[in-house]
Amino acid sequence: MSAPATPGPRPKQNALPALGLKLAASLLLAGACFWILQRGALRVVPEPALLRKIDYRWLTVYVAVLLFSHLVRALRWRFLLAPVGHVPLGTVLRVAWIGFGATAALPLRMGEAVRPLLIRRSGGISGWAATGTVGAERVIDGLYLSVMLFAALILAQPLVPLPSHIGKLEVPAALVPKAAYGALVLFGCAFSLLAAFHLKREATRRLLERVIGLVSPRLAHWVTERVDQIVQGIGFLSNARYTVPFLVGTSIYWFTAATAFWVMGRACGLDAMSFWQACAVMGVLGLGILVPNAPGFFGTFQLAVYAGLALYFPEDQVLAAGSLYVFVLYVCQVVIMVGLGALCLLFEPSRTSAQAEAAAGSP
Numbered sequence: 001m002s003a004p005a006t007p008g009p010r011p012k013q014n015a016l017p018a019l020g021l022k023l024a025a026s027l028l029l030a031g032a033c034f035w036i037l038q039r040g041a042l043r044v045v046p047e048p049a050l051l052r053k054i055d056y057r058w059l060t061v062y063v064a065v066l067l068f069s070h071l072v073r074a075l076r077w078r079f080l081l082a083p084v085g086h087v088p089l090g091t092v093l094r095v096a097w098i099g100f101g102a103t104a105a106l107p108l109r110m111g112e113a114v115r116p117l118l119i120r121r122s123g124g125i126s127g128w129a130a131t132g133t134v135g136a137e138r139v140i141d142g143l144y145l146s147v148m149l150f151a152a153l154i155l156a157q158p159l160v161p162l163p164s165h166i167g168k169l170e171v172p173a174a175l176v177p178k179a180a181y182g183a184l185v186l187f188g189c190a191f192s193l194l195a196a197f198h199l200k201r202e203a204t205r206r207l208l209e210r211v212i213g214l215v216s217p218r219l220a221h222w223v224t225e226r227v228d229q230i231v232q233g234i235g236f237l238s239n240a241r242y243t244v245p246f247l248v249g250t251s252i253y254w255f256t257a258a259t260a261f262w263v264m265g266r267a268c269g270l271d272a273m274s275f276w277q278a279c280a281v282m283g284v285l286g287l288g289i290l291v292p293n294a295p296g297f298f299g300t301f302q303l304a305v306y307a308g309l310a311l312y313f314p315e316d317q318v319l320a321a322g323s324l325y326v327f328v329l330y331v332c333q334v335v336i337m338v339g340l341g342a343l344c345l346l347f348e349p350s351r352t353s354a355q356a357e358a359a360a361g362s363p
Helices: 015-039 056-075 077-081 089-105 107-120 127-155 175-199 201-213 217-232 240-267 275-288 300-310 315-319 321-346 351-361
Strands: none
Touching: 015 107, 015 300, 056 077, 056 089, 056 240, 056 321, 077 089, 077 127, 077 240, 089 107, 089 321, 107 127, 127 175, 127 240, 127 275, 175 201, 175 275, 175 300, 201 217, 240 275, 240 321, 275 300, 300 315, 300 321, 315 321
């Protein structure tokens, strides 16, 4: 039987003004991105004539592959949660899809907090430990995606020389590989830090207690308890029973997602796009939307995909078939993520029924 959940992060009582400020900031960001897109002749909506060229047979394949990748993405989370406590598979899928939809819909990546808050309601896992699993997932995904992007930039030779602009935007495409290498170093360091916290758990507790205790012993105790619970969320690292299937699932997820990007190229007239070029476009997009952004990833999504396409296709293709690719990719990604989340939200049980479900599923 899993231990009772300890209280996790609680929303502040006066959160409405803060939410309003975050929404306003995200809308300003969206407006700035839209202005940049317009300045660079990078269309948000392609010309009507291009929309008639969509190959719906390939688009159907794309949707099927994307749905499968999201299924794998949700399923693998169970291997991160398992060392912390038992959660029924149905709950994992439901909460994961709601969380993915919230991340896409809410501004400034506020949706990242949804999964820990909902999984805590199952009664078997603390919100802080669940936050640790989500944080570990984000770091490993970032590292995996950075490695894929690094490999893609080697295996799919970009244009030589790289264009000095993206569309009509006076931003050199050469900045993209530099950003990719920087992201690889960043996520490599983050993963090393994650592993160090896991391997030196007691030493970390003692260090925090000593340093923060100089200010307030009570605060030091609170902080060390929270860090200890978050570190529980990365317990899968020391158990091959969970680490191996999670990494296998991660590989399947990212290569399936890259396949979906390649299929979308066929649907939108970019028939020359290779698989590794699709990996590069996906990698640039993944890194582009990691930063806080507008609702629906609007603006940063379009700019990132255009930047990825500019590495491999001449300007006329980027501004024509590329605009169709960006538009259809964006609509499908957001509609499917938000739609799945909204559908699962309809079946989200109340707190009482969620705890009963967890109790019934506990060994």
